[in-house]
Amino acid sequence: MAWHQISVVSKAALSPDISDYFSELGAVSVTYMSATSQPIYEPNIGETKIWEHTKIIALFELDASPDLIKTSLFEQFPDNIAQNWHTEVLEDQIWERSWMEHYKPMKFGDHLWVYPTGQEQFLPGTVSLILDPGLAFGTGTHPTTALCLEWLAQHDMNGKTVIDFGCGSGILAVAAILLGAKEAHAIDIDPQALTATLDNAKKNNVSSKIKTYLPEDFTAMTADIVLANILAKPLIELSPSISALVSPQSELVLSGILKEQADSVSCIYQENFTLNAPTIQGDWCRLDGIKK
Secondary structure (H helix, E strand, C coil): CCEEEEEEEEEHHHHHHHHHHHHHCCCCEEEEEECCCCCCCCCCCCCCCCCCEEEEEEEEECCCCHHHHHHHHHHHCCCCCHHHCEEEEECCCCHHHHHHHCCCCEEECCCEEEECCCCCCCCCCCEEEECCCCCCCCCCCCHHHHHHHHHHHHCCCCCCEEEEECCCCCHHHHHHHHCCCCEEEEECCCHHHHHHHHHHHHHCCCHHHEEEECHHHCCCCCEEEEEEECCHHHHHHCHHHHHHCEEEEEEEEEEEEEHHHHHHHHHHHCCCEEECCCEEECCEEEEEEEEC
16 A cells, blocks of 8 residues: 655644644644754653754555645644645555664674564574664664673673563573573663563573563562663663662663763762763763672
């Protein structure tokens, strides 16, 4: 099935109204994107941030009339988007596999590889993790996840107990098991993340060694390695809970931190941990260290 894809650029204040109007006109989906290179980082609790100039992309069935949609939209929102209108016919394709053109095998450290399904290889002396983009964050392509995978690939996992706090896709828990960890406990507030983690554990034949929990279902324990790839604010706010999960003389890995936030996060954790210098990749950094 082919689709009409229609996009406009609007100012942030009008973006939600335009999105709602697209839906009223029959759009089957509406997506927000940045119209410029302006980054949007961590919002305050309860806040939804969008870009100052936002590109709104709406998908309509092929029997819809782009001309009628354009006329109606411009009548509703005059002088704001006329110069930014764009429409095209999107031909049918196997959408769930189209990402394969962009998602390629990735190597972390000397021997950890992350492969999309269908491209996996099992080379001597390497560890192969099979993972496809899905419902939850974490494929290894983002620096925050990559920084954690690099750490895992460079450290001895043999026989270790691991907690993946904010597990997303479960990539870190799965990687830890494949690298030799004894067991991994994956925690997330999003039930879809737990579903994704279990799916990826099954895909990599490590289901028996990974347990998943919503926070309210998790019984307090300590682990040899605690990984928390979330964001700076929750890392700070949850620091007592996260710190308590780490056994004495055991290791903590924190990610999801912008370079300029490293000092703020370090100040909170350095009372209980001996932290290494931040490891930086692009705009992001990783903090890691040993519990005193």
